[in-house]
Amino acid sequence: MSTSDAARATNTAERLPTTDSPDTAALTEASDAPARSGRRRMLARVVTVLAVVLVLAAFTLPNQPWRMQAGAFLRIPLEALLLAAVLLALPGRPRRVVAAVAGVLLGLVVLVKIGDLGFYSSLGRPFDLVLDWSLLDEAFTFVAESIGRPGAIAIAVGVVLVLLAVPVLTALSTVRLSGLLTRHRTASTRVVASLVLVWALLAAFQARIVTGVLVADSNASTIVHEHVSEVRERINDRAAFRTEVSADPFRDVPADQLLTGLRGKDVLIAFVESYGRDAVSDPEFASVQRLLDDGAGRLQAAGFSSRSGFLTSPTIGGGSWLAHATLLSGLWIDNNQRHKSLLASDRFTLGDAFRSAGWRTVGVMPAVNQAWPEGKFYGYEQFYSGPDLGYRGPRFAFSPMPDQYAINVFHSRERVGPRDRPVMAELALVSSHSPWTKVPSLVDWDDIDDGEVFRKGIIGTPTAQARTGYRHAVSYTLRTLISYLETHGDDDTVLVILGDHQPAPVVTGDNASPDVPIHLIAKDPAVLERIADWGWQDGLTPDATAPVWSMDSFRDRFLTTFGSAPARPQAQSR
Numbered sequence: 001m002s003t004s005d006a007a008r009a010t011n012t013a014e015r016l017p018t019t020d021s022p023d024t025a026a027l028t029e030a031s032d033a034p035a036r037s038g039r040r041r042m043l044a045r046v047v048t049v050l051a052v053v054l055v056l057a058a059f060t061l062p063n064q065p066w067r068m069q070a071g072a073f074l075r076i077p078l079e080a081l082l083l084a085a086v087l088l089a090l091p092g093r094p095r096r097v098v099a100a101v102a103g104v105l106l107g108l109v110v111l112v113k114i115g116d117l118g119f120y121s122s123l124g125r126p127f128d129l130v131l132d133w134s135l136l137d138e139a140f141t142f143v144a145e146s147i148g149r150p151g152a153i154a155i156a157v158g159v160v161l162v163l164l165a166v167p168v169l170t171a172l173s174t175v176r177l178s179g180l181l182t183r184h185r186t187a188s189t190r191v192v193a194s195l196v197l198v199w200a201l202l203a204a205f206q207a208r209i210v211t212g213v214l215v216a217d218s219n220a221s222t223i224v225h226e227h228v229s230e231v232r233e234r235i236n237d238r239a240a241f242r243t244e245v246s247a248d249p250f251r252d253v254p255a256d257q258l259l260t261g262l263r264g265k266d267v268l269i270a271f272v273e274s275y276g277r278d279a280v281s282d283p284e285f286a287s288v289q290r291l292l293d294d295g296a297g298r299l300q301a302a303g304f305s306s307r308s309g310f311l312t313s314p315t316i317g318g319g320s321w322l323a324h325a326t327l328l329s330g331l332w333i334d335n336n337q338r339h340k341s342l343l344a345s346d347r348f349t350l351g352d353a354f355r356s357a358g359w360r361t362v363g364v365m366p367a368v369n370q371a372w373p374e375g376k377f378y379g380y381e382q383f384y385s386g387p388d389l390g391y392r393g394p395r396f397a398f399s400p401m402p403d404q405y406a407i408n409v410f411h412s413r414e415r416v417g418p419r420d421r422p423v424m425a426e427l428a429l430v431s432s433h434s435p436w437t438k439v440p441s442l443v444d445w446d447d448i449d450d451g452e453v454f455r456k457g458i459i460g461t462p463t464a465q466a467r468t469g470y471r472h473a474v475s476y477t478l479r480t481l482i483s484y485l486e487t488h489g490d491d492d493t494v495l496v497i498l499g500d501h502q503p504a505p506v507v508t509g510d511n512a513s514p515d516v517p518i519h520l521i522a523k524d525p526a527v528l529e530r531i532a533d534w535g536w537q538d539g540l541t542p543d544a545t546a547p548v549w550s551m552d553s554f555r556d557r558f559l560t561t562f563g564s565a566p567a568r569p570q571a572q573s574r
Helices: 003-015 021-061 078-089 092-123 130-149 147-184 186-204 219-246 281-302 320-328 336-343 350-356 403-414 452-456 466-488 525-530 551-561
Strands: 208-210 266-272 305-312 358-366 382-385 423-429 493-499 515-522 549-550
Touching: 021 078, 021 092, 021 147, 021 219, 078 092, 078 147, 078 186, 078 219, 078 350, 092 147, 130 147, 147 186, 186 551, 219 336, 266 466, 281 305, 281 466, 305 525, 305 551, 320 336, 320 350, 320 423, 320 493, 336 493, 336 551, 350 358, 358 403, 382 403, 403 423, 403 466, 466 493, 493 549, 515 525, 549 551
Parallel strands: 266 423, 266 493, 305 549, 358 382, 358 423
Antiparallel strands: 305 515, 493 515
């Protein structure tokens, strides 16, 4: 190559752009722009689709667990169509404001639905916007005692994040969709108008995909109306309840006319946690029924007789204190507002009646772990909380101690040795409390001591099968009570056993009866003769024809039957 050729080649090479030159970067950026634009468009479409799905799911989400099926989401929500029509009619800024507000409100409706789902699953009823906030503390305590405090805190944090995130996401979604509607105003108007006509036709023919769920949906409005109506009812109920509390035919009955048919008897009222009608009627719990039949036979051989019926509890799945208050006060206490009003009143309770008539009154509640001023309201002279019982053995899921241990401590402190009065006791037993994952075994009464013996006897291992665990737990408590009567019962022992409420729907299924079994067991035939007109059935296994009383009627019927009192009230069913 000549010198001139080499020079020209060098000059040409110097004029070519390098990879680091501005011209090269511009070319590269220009070539990447379509790809980035395509990714942005794809991301925008994905976000829009997610916004559509979220808003439609928010409108169509059922608030009852038995309706949580895929078909339940294939509905046309009337509220969404009306919102779309309003947004199409509004100009820019007002449209965005209305969309944001509507989105927040929709998010709040979703939270109410989630609350309903949780409460239907656990308590068999919807969430009460006025009264159920206080149950959040109870729920935290339950979770902490069941899985530990760190786990409970983690769940609580997650719940708070959901409460904050849902309204924000629904608001962002409705604002985004409002922009989509107006960008394609003509097409959107036609689609909305067509869907309104389709909705009307489907509503006229009551079209359904899922049983009980209409495709032409207006569920969100129905839920809002129901909860608003409930708020009004709660406000009006305050005055009505004050009137009910003041109407008490037993308040002024002289002490010498109270409970004359039980003088000298130790009367024990044992609430068995979650002991509901299903335990004595569901074929899957046949082993519980056999246990009761066998127990009735053994008690009869020991000289005891038993009668059984049903009471309708004011609660299902939880809220045991409502059932206790209902039975002991003779008032229907189905919510915390009534419960608080009751505790602030001077209502004459069953404990007050026994105390006035000369009994030593005792409350035994092993699940209580702090001061319990309610004991004074119920008329108890002596109250034993969990720490008062001195237990040193293992925990059993929610239950801090086995029922047998709590009963044994009560017996040794209150029924052994010289006494100047008979005892009346309420025993709030909790071994059958959910989650039913760890159940103690029955041990010899002489071996109980401080409870360490229970480390040796645990029925099975932790299980996720709620119905199996429930069956074991209820059987344990019933077996314990039967064994107690066989071991320590005498001519002056009267034992009333009843459930506080049915277990959660995870055990009973949806729409279960709120009834609970009740049994009265005594050795003295005079006690059973007094209740002959109650119509209760012999034994410990009431069948479908057994009488059903409302739980709030028990106090009056009991006081009338066993004493000189006002005219006999009629037991009511609810």
